[in-house]
Amino acid sequence: xxxxxxxxxxxxxxxxxxxxxxxxxxxxxxxxxxxxxxxxxxxxxxxxxxxxxxxxxxxxxxxxxxxxxxxxxxxxxxxxxxx
Amino acid sequence: xxxxxxxxxxxxxxxxxxxxxxxxxxxxxxxxxxxxxxxxxxxxxxxxxxxxxxxxxxxxxxxxxxxxxxxxxxxxxxxxxxxxxxxxxxxxxxxxxxxxxxxxxxxxxxxxxxxxxxxxxxxxxxxxxxxxxxxxxxxxxxxxxxxxxxxxxxxxxxxxxxxxxxxxxxxxxxxxxxxxxxxxxxxxxxxxxxxxxxxxxxxxxxxxxxxxxxxxxxxxxxxxxxxxxxxxxxxxxxxxxxxxxxxxxxxxxxxxxxxxxxxxxxxxxxxxxxxxxxxxxxxxxxxxxxxxxxxxxxxxxxxxxxxxxxxxxxxxxxxxxxxxxxxxxxxxxxxxxxxxxxxxxxxxxxxxxxxxxxxxxxxxxxxxxxxxxxxxxxxxxxxxxxxxxxxxxxxxxxxxxxxxxxxxxxxxxxxxxxxxxxxxxxxxxxxxxxxxxxxxxxxxxxxxxxxxxxxxxxxxxxxxxxxxxxxxxxxxxxxxxxxxxxxxxxxxxxxxxxxxxxxxxxxxxxxxxxxxxxxxxxxxxxxxxxxxxxxxxxxxxxxxxxxxxxxxxxxxxxxxxxxxxxxxxxxxxxxxxxxxxxxxxxxxxxxxxxxxxxxxxxxxxxxxxxxxxxxxxxxxxxxxxxxxxxxxxxxxxxxxxxxxxxxxxxxxxxxxxxxxxxxxxxxxxxxxxxxxxxxxxxxxxxxxxxxxxxxxxxxxxxxxxxxxxxxxxxxxxxx
Numbered sequence: 073x074x075x076x077x078x079x080x081x082x083x084x085x086x087x088x089x090x091x092x093x094x095x096x097x098x099x100x101x102x103x104x105x106x107x108x109x110x111x112x113x114x115x116x117x118x119x120x121x122x123x124x125x126x127x128x129x130x131x132x133x134x135x136x137x138x139x140x141x142x143x144x145x146x147x148x149x150x151x152x153x154x155x
Numbered sequence: 156x157x158x159x160x161x162x163x164x165x166x167x168x169x170x171x172x173x174x175x176x177x178x179x180x181x182x183x184x185x186x187x188x189x190x191x192x193x194x195x196x197x198x199x200x201x202x203x204x205x206x207x208x209x210x211x212x213x214x215x216x217x218x219x220x221x222x223x224x225x226x227x228x229x230x231x232x233x234x235x236x237x238x239x240x241x242x243x244x245x246x247x248x249x250x251x252x253x254x255x256x257x258x259x260x261x262x263x264x265x266x267x268x269x270x271x272x273x274x275x276x277x278x279x280x281x282x283x284x285x286x287x288x289x290x291x292x293x294x295x296x297x298x299x300x301x302x303x304x305x306x307x308x309x310x311x312x313x314x315x316x317x318x319x320x321x322x323x324x325x326x327x328x329x330x331x332x333x334x335x336x337x338x339x340x341x342x343x344x345x346x347x348x349x350x351x352x353x354x355x356x357x358x359x360x361x362x363x364x365x366x367x368x369x370x371x372x373x374x375x376x377x378x379x380x381x382x383x384x385x386x387x388x389x390x391x392x393x394x395x396x397x398x399x400x401x402x403x404x405x406x407x408x409x410x411x412x413x414x415x416x417x418x419x420x421x422x423x424x425x426x427x428x429x430x431x432x433x434x435x436x437x438x439x440x441x442x443x444x445x446x447x448x449x450x451x452x453x454x455x456x457x458x459x460x461x462x463x464x465x466x467x468x469x470x471x472x473x474x475x476x477x478x479x480x481x482x483x484x485x486x487x488x489x490x491x492x493x494x495x496x497x498x499x500x501x502x503x504x505x506x507x508x509x510x511x512x513x514x515x516x517x518x519x520x521x522x523x524x525x526x527x528x529x530x531x532x533x534x535x536x537x538x539x540x541x542x543x544x545x546x547x548x549x550x551x552x553x554x555x556x557x558x559x560x561x562x563x564x565x566x567x568x569x570x571x572x573x574x575x576x577x578x579x580x581x582x583x584x585x586x587x588x589x590x591x592x593x594x595x596x597x598x599x600x601x602x603x604x605x606x607x608x609x610x611x612x613x614x615x616x617x618x619x620x621x622x623x624x625x626x627x628x629x630x631x632x633x634x635x636x637x638x639x640x641x642x643x644x645x646x647x648x649x650x651x652x653x654x655x656x657x658x659x660x661x662x663x664x665x666x667x668x669x670x671x672x673x674x675x676x677x678x679x680x681x682x683x684x685x686x687x688x689x690x691x692x693x694x695x696x697x698x699x700x701x702x703x704x705x706x707x708x709x710x711x712x713x714x715x716x717x718x719x720x721x722x723x724x725x726x727x728x729x730x731x732x733x734x735x736x737x738x739x740x741x742x743x744x745x746x747x748x749x750x751x752x753x754x755x756x757x758x759x760x761x762x763x764x765x766x767x768x769x770x771x772x773x774x775x776x777x778x779x780x781x782x783x784x785x786x787x788x789x790x791x792x793x794x795x796x797x798x799x800x801x802x803x804x805x806x807x808x809x810x811x812x813x814x815x816x817x818x819x820x821x822x823x824x825x826x827x828x829x830x831x832x833x834x835x836x837x838x839x840x841x842x843x844x845x846x847x848x849x850x851x852x853x854x855x856x857x858x859x860x861x862x863x864x865x866x867x868x869x870x871x872x873x874x
Binding site for chain 2: 083094105113125133
């Protein structure tokens with residue numbers, strides 16, 4: 073059971089939006105990165121973007137953590153909606 | 156050295172017959188060289204309480220020469236309690252009263268004190284830099300009864316007989332004591348920052364959870380660590396952006412092939428890349444422009460400390476501290492000039508021809524020396540100057556002993572560089588041919604060397620790139636055989652290497668030529684960095700993150716640059732040392748207060764990070780028995796011995812293995828191919844060996860019946 077005061081992904085103390093300072097930075101970069109990917113591929117969806125980001129070896133570890141967390145959240149949301 | 160070595164030096168006789176000049180050097184090797192050079196005849200070497208002393212009679216003077224062996228005095232906190240901070244009242248103390256690892260400092264101080272009583276004059280023969288001046292100033296002040304003002308300064312940059320003799324003969328009273336004052340102030344500021352910040356961090360942890368291990372941060376260490384951590388944050392939070400590179404395979408009727416790349420560089424949209432590829436397919440490419448350009452490559456400049464450290468890392472992979480250590484050994488053997496220098500210039504008074512003539516006696520340099528001696532010798536120097544020492548150069552002395560492999564490599568690098576600075580400019584011709592396919596332009600680049608020039612002297616360490624092109628002419632048409640479109644992703648910035656971090660510190664102006672490599676080594680020792688790739692530990696990430704939140708000024712490059720400038724101002728006589736120390740304290744105190752207020756928050760975070768760092772360092776990965784990620788290095792609470800154990804021991808996993816109890820060990824993060832157990836590296840007395848921790852591993856001699864020590868050679872070989 074994770075402490076409420078720690079980051080959803082690691083044991084560092086959380087800032088706002090459930091992430092620690094490092095995962096927060098990664099999250100912001102991930103959001104910014106999507107705009108660039110959208111410009112490059114035009115029709116890419118956010119889910120595809122997350123999937124592809126995870127397959128590229130240059131992707132930073134904290135970005136991977138956040139991408140995985142985002143995907144889990146989306147899956148969970150999809151399950152809630154379908155139920 | 157030629158001379159008589161007496162078990163007892165006959166110090167009493169020397170003292171009874173007072174009226175000698177006491178020469179104080181920084182290292183014993185230097186003292187021996189001075190004695191050898193100045194001794195008009197055979198110098199006498201003796202030992203007093205195991206400390207070597209040299210006596211020399213020259214034409215009109217009698218010298219007693221002894222060495223300090225680095226700092227004999229240091230800054231200390233007069234208070235007894237280590238938990239109290241801020242500490243602002245400091246004093247200089249002999250090293251044996253500060254540290255348990257002071258070696259023979261006390262014996263040396265006592266000896267110098269006794270020798271000083273019979274001395275009529277003193278010569279400071281320590282290294283001519285901030286540290287050397289501080290060492291000498293403290294000895295003359297505390298051990299020689301305030302003899303600073305009565306002392307003479309011997310100035311030398313090499314340990315050749317000629318240089319040392321003239322240095323002692325021309326020793327003069329120092330014009331001022333500003334260099335020493337600057338050095339002492341730097342020590343004070345560094346101590347004030349180091350002790351107070353480190354205590355604040357350590358006490359914050361202790362307030363939350365009493366645990367072993369102290370945390371440290373300092374005036375130079377902080378900004379350096381912050382640089383490495385910032386780069387790591389960039390890498391770990393890096394999101395790669397896609398781009399496309401487009402190239403053409405071109406064929407000539409003659410059968411020649413060329414590969415041309417898109418002139419505008421890369422394409423950042425997939426649709427645009429498609430469009431270009433479609434328009435170029437099965438087309439003809441016409442050469443619209445051929446540009447030839449002859450570029451000059453000037454000779455390199457002589458090495459200063461940083462340049463040598465970077466070059467040695469580039470060509471040999473030696474760490475900056477190791478390079479400096481090797482260079483110092485060469486200096487102590489009188490083979491090169493003083494290696495701690497910021498200068499890229501050589502003095503015009505230096506007899507280059509004589510040095511090169513002497514180097515020609517070494518067979519590997521004979522031919523190159525002959526080429527150089529046939530012409531005029533004009534060195535190509537760099538812009539950086541150092542008032543104390545010239546750039547690093549070979550003295551021309553021939554090594555009297557066989558140099559160790561690593562010493563020989565550094566020596567060759569310095570000699571090759573020294574020869575290269577006299578070489579002619581190298582000339583290269585670059586060719587750029589632009590091909591047009593419709594509206595799209597592509598380019599092919601080629602290069603060839605016209606004149607090797609100085610590169611001939613430095614070819615072991617530098618190869619000029621050559622790409623030869625077939626004959627091409629404007630208007631010529633070639634067929635586009637294939638068009639390549641490759642999807643790529645931007646790469647994250649690379650981690651610092653010891654060499655690039657050193658360069659960054661130099662650019663930032665933090666630390667000195669002498670201290671930068673030590674700072675990097677300290678970061679490893681404090682477990683802030685791991686592996687050669689300079690990966691910061693969780694502790695490093697946390698310390699920097701917390702310091703940025705609670706006292707950002709401490710990590711700022713500007714702060715440490717300002718301090719360096721103040722130290723330089725003292726050296727130039729522009730400011731009073733006292734006011735510099737006061738300014739430093741004024742800057743530090745608000746940060747200390749803030750850290751004290753946030754003590755519990757800091758403590759909790761730091762304790763977590765320390766635990767995580769220790770766990771990550773001790774983690775050995777997957778247990779070969781229970782297959783969980785749970786194998787790690789344990790220290791027995793009962794016996795204090797270390798061994799490999801599994802975290803699932805309480806659940807029935809019996810995986811365990813003994814470890815060497817002495818020396819250092821580090822997990823190599825890989826497994827034995829034979830049994831799957833982790834491989835580790837151990838050191839003892841500078842002898843490393845690699846071993847599989849499993850005593851029953853089939854890779855070991857006698858099927859694992861032998862103990863670790865007896866199976867070391869075969870394991871090392873196999874791994």
